[in-house]
Amino acid sequence: MKNRNLLIITIFLSLCIVSSCDKTLDELPDNRTEIDSQTKIRKLLVSAYPTISPALVAELSSDNVVDQGENHPNGNLLTTEIAYWQDITATGTDDIKNFWEASYKAIAHSNEALKAIERLKLENPQIDLSAEKAEALITRAYSHFMLVNIFGMHYNTESSSTDLGVPYITEPETTLNPTYKRNTVAEVYENINADIEEALPLIKDDIYQIPNYHFNTRAAFAFAARFNLYYENWAKAKEYASEALGNNPSAILRDWEEFDSLQLDANILTNTYITSDSNFLNIAYTSQLGVAFGAFRNLGRFSHTKRLADDETVFADNVLTRRVPFLEPAATKYWFTPLVLAISGLDKTLLYKVPYLFEFTDPVARIGFARTSLPSFHADETLLVRAEANILLKNYNAAMDDLNAWSSNFFKDRTTTIDEVDTFYNNIKYSTDEEPTQKKELNPKFSVEAGTQENMLHYLLQSRRILTLHEGFRWYDIKRYGIEVPRYQLTTVTSNYSVTDRLTENDLRKAIQLPQDIIITGLKPNPR
Template sequence: MKNNKLTVFLMAVFTVFASSCSDFLDTVSDNRTEVDNASKITSLLVSAYPNYSPFLLAELSSDNMMDNGIRFDDTQLQEDAYLWEEPTDASYDSPYALWESCYKAVASANQALRSIRELGDPASLNPQKGEALLCRAFAHFLLANIFCMPYNPLTAEQQLGVPYPMEPEEEVIVVHERGTLAQTYAWIEKDIEEGLPLVNDVIYSVPKYHFNKKAANAFAARFFLYYQKWDKVIEYADKVLGANPETMIRHWEEDFGALSQVDDVANQYISEKKAANLMLNASYSLWPIIVGPYDIYKRYGHGMDVYAVETIQSNGPWNWRGGLVMSNIIVSIQQKNPFPKIIDYFEYTDKTSGIGYDHMVSVVFSADETLLCRAEAYALQQNYAQALKDINTWIKYNSVISQDDGSDLTLTELRTFYRSLRYAPALITSRQQRSVKKTLNPEGFAVTAGTQENLIQLILQLRRLTGLQEGLRWYDLKRYGIEFSHNRDNDTPVVLTKDDPRRAIQLPQDVINAGMRPNPRNN
């Protein structure tokens, strides 16, 4: 495994404008490739997508993971993320790798935007301009959700945001102010709303590795869900799902029912041919090995207590033991219980020595998650009929056909199911205390007891299943202020309360050393 580290904070338009790392260090900033035509701008935007992933940090921070015991192996980064401590690792999947990767992507997007302006901002370059704006918004959205507290309109002006550079840097080391979370979200909103109308799929040879039109709308739907603007969630989700969302979402029985080989399942899951997959991304990562169907790194994982009681094999209001297709394709590693959606692609640079890079391909946006974004927005608007309609669409195509009686879930059945459950306590010391029903402490909005809460409980559970192994659960735990604990082998569980500042992962130490204000921590 190779890991190319850069130890500065924000560098001016990095390797995309230099013939090599050594050349870049030996020459002045003006001795670089000129980005002066549509073809070069389009090529530049390939590097405007982060090539490191937040999956490890987010998933290990969430309640999808547990400590399977000290007899199993792990990495220091896994342990730090699981215990909400400050990781010092700077390799794959670390806060440093994500921070640097996102700001490299921002640098490329900003250079593309400057080049477009210098060419006179012609309408012919609108698609590239739209992509650049969305890439800049997306990188900051990733950073904000990892390194900031959840967005709350009542406190966002007091919460730290992330730096939002809008021009290519001219100096090697530039320290920006973090600003507030309110400012960060306002800038993301501006970039999305300016960029999305300009997107045009025809400029891409492989649209699903770019912000194509549907992916851009899916991004907008998720962003506005986190931004608590329910009307806009529905507006953008409608543009993704169309009049018949059943044609857009994943059909689990059809896609996976006849498959038995891990590689076949994974390749089907990330296939660009599937309508449900709106945008894909390739990144450097050890996450496929850590979370995937490999007999290694088994200490912190999706263990049996979580798997059996809270996720894939837990009871659902539509079926006993969930009745989900994914439960039939779990690889039998009990400390991980992985559905093989993420596998390792190893790129050899020296096959004899076994040296190279670990890669993964992941689904960044899917129609399934967009459907649940819309369902949640409907529920929060108290449009319960439409919310339930979207829920039933999800259930229909995720369930094993032989276990599905064809009838839709009703609000009465939903009420009966959740009334029968107790809330999971924040501090869990046994499997018997676990539950899919959580106490909700939403950040900046209210959820009314009864029908609305029942729908939100179910939607959050379906989102948990849809985003399993992909870190999405962490952001929902933050948005809803859900308190929970992580067990520790032969030690007291550690609890994360709703206002715990550790819900914002600490900035990389190199960034703090460069002058960036760190996230606060309790003494």
Template sequence: MKKKLLYILTIIASLGFVSCDNYLDTTPDNRTVLDSEEKVKELLTAAYTEATYGMFCFSMSDNADDKGSGHFTQINNQQGYFWEEFTDNGQDSPAYYWDGCYNAISHANQALEFVEKQRIGGEVPAEYLPYYGEALVIRAYCHFMLVNLWGKPYTPATAESDLGVPYVTEVENVVFKDYKRETVAKVYELIEKDLEEGIQYVADEVYEVPKYHFNRAAANTFASRFYLYKGEWQKVVDYSTAALGSNPSTYLRDLSGKYADMGLNEQVAEYSKATEPANFMLTSNVTYWFHYFQATLQYAYTPYIKANLFSNNFLIESEWDWSQPTASFGEGDDLIVKWGFFFKRIDVNSDIGYYYAMTPKIVAEEALFNRIEANVMLKRYTEVEEDLNLYFEKRIKWYSDTHKVTEEKINGAYLNDSHADSPLAPWYGFEEEKQRTYMNCVLDTRRREFYYNGLRWFDIRRFSLKVEHKVKNGTPIVLEADDARKVLQIPIPAQQYGLQPNAR
């Protein structure tokens, strides 16, 4: 892939991007020769895409707000905020992520093809099983992300006809190959097949740093996400519990304890460490989506977001009680502190290179929130409150029994959609009002937790939420619940290869 080179001293310059190669453009013979277990292991390290969805998903969601002129503009941030068609194909763009996912799938398929040839008596040799499992889970995950950006949200009533994405299971052995878009139902069927087959063989022991791979906790959390979208609640609970173990609290990011004793630079460094228990899987991403740009972009965190999201919590009396560190890069350029970046020079004597972020892609908090959601739908409200209390204990300063979640407190803040931007309308509906009330609480809390991560966009799609974006000195713009723009347009190069575009 080609990446944009930046001079260190021109960080604030206008960002131009170089496109990533389309996944159909790669010469099929330009591959690593596989002849050993170690080569397969090495190949799979390249099956974790350096592309990331964080910036454009954040920009499209209700987590972004307009600061007005005088702040840094970036094309994907701007076009995402206005729900325009994305025209860039460089890093942090949808096209770049599309390419990155299919390139990752290509690496996974190459590994799988080799492993299949090693079968003895129809069985995969034991030494290859961990890599066989990992490759299948990677393939499932990448297709899952693709279909949930370029296809409609999974809805059983329409999934058999809704267009999804191509599900690629073979190594490309020709330069040009015809692909077709499977239906959303078919993509989900194939994801489930790969996931269920692969997850049983995932093994932490074969890697020096398991958190740079789909380890057991990460794979189980991904499985819980998959079944959450499908509405299979007990499976969500089972996979989340497998990821979290018998004492979930030990895995949650301790913002009110350990992090509270650190300086900001220490917190940024700690956030992306493999030794942080909350980080189930980390990926190295070529991106500008790290703290400096999260603070300085025009469409980002504002006093309005602070007041209505982080200073407004049904369990606390003051914003100072919430353990979420903030920082500033200048007037109006504030941010919620999460991950930072590192700079990779093209050689030791050069001042040019690439910006990377070590991004927590799958975390313990997601497993917990997936379980909480599922238990809401199973009407296990006691378990919901218990898990929420585990979470808030790590997020509220000086947490005590007075902060404990109760039905009365949830009703006071969330009954009758009083705290929602628009009524929740998931495909599976609610059997009783109590489910809706509790789910409002869960989604509101989840939104805070995954600020900047991009996951809010997927929640907006799942629950058919309306989004309003303010325009400084202008009229607010609205993305309606059923707006076609919630489904990204198929990248132009892929359309040129014959893939049907999405309706507009």
């Protein structure tokens, strides 16, 4: 109960601060409250974190869900359009228009803070605003990073110089209807890189009362590591991940064993996940993600089903678990036991991680908004970033050390070897429509050697898929590695799956279409 109250209070306070800061920026710049002190800049920067997450869009777009059929009573137009990679016209809490607007509002707050810092430094050169500048730069970079990875094709050296990205905004708006153009994906990445590199030396944790609700040092370096992994700068990704993790990563990984002793209760489990010290950065969102991936029928049409879990994810045979006696139940391999829900109208296999909270705007009418909180960066995921960077650098022993540090903590003390990984993935078939497996064809724009490097990547990608289930990260791996996604639909007559659509290797739909309202303003839509 203590953890639950802490989470509710933290989300409430962050929403109150965001609301109050938004009011300062509702009007044109000449009518805004002047940001003329260090205290006001810090309060403004609370609003530099987006309040809408793309996690639901990303997760439903990935191969982590199955369509349980057109006649399933718990679907809606928005989730159907997302899951079938259609241009999204439906509205809802997690729609792309809300994500776009929340992201650019956060960017506007970052830019306004940077402008205020510039003014204050001119007036008082002695004032130290370097930490505030760092937070403004890193939050601006982060929002653009999320935008370009949703609305653009993934970065690569072949086509990103011409692929459409998103507008990279570096100045506060000074006109009522400013005109913007889409930067290329390469240009967006260049700007993100510049902001990150300028920010990193300036980050200071001591300006924050609760560091993991801001871009503290660990969070900033974890972001820099993930960004450089996506940017194909493997050595930098490794370097920055090491900065985030410190000398003894195992000491800061999530205590997964704790989950084994907890009551099987959604509030207890999700709040334990969110309040862990292993989380580098938590952000509160308005979102239905906790409904979609909680024990609810609502939004249940597109779910992580038991069959999907058996074939491809948490219960699928893998290099860590195949040495276990055949009769040992799959669930006993995890400290954090997957929950299987299989009753009428509900087929979900869940890792209870995503909290569902409801904020009433009218308690009498019982209407309001669904809320959640997610760790944007945490130690386990950052360790896998470093492992992947090492694989791509062909430092296989170092990569295996990191993978074993993670697996021995996430599973019940399970480790493996490079030879065992090679043997397992050489013997497992690539996934097909008729026989889905965890091993997907990899088609990245960068080179991957057949044999050990590819096999280690399969193991790494499977580890991340399980670790980040329900959080949307799988979508970015699908884009980065050119993985095809068949959309399976349950056929109610035969209880079999059929493929009703397919996202191919270089499918243009991997760049989510811009919101229609944004296209109408003149921004060029994504090609189809």
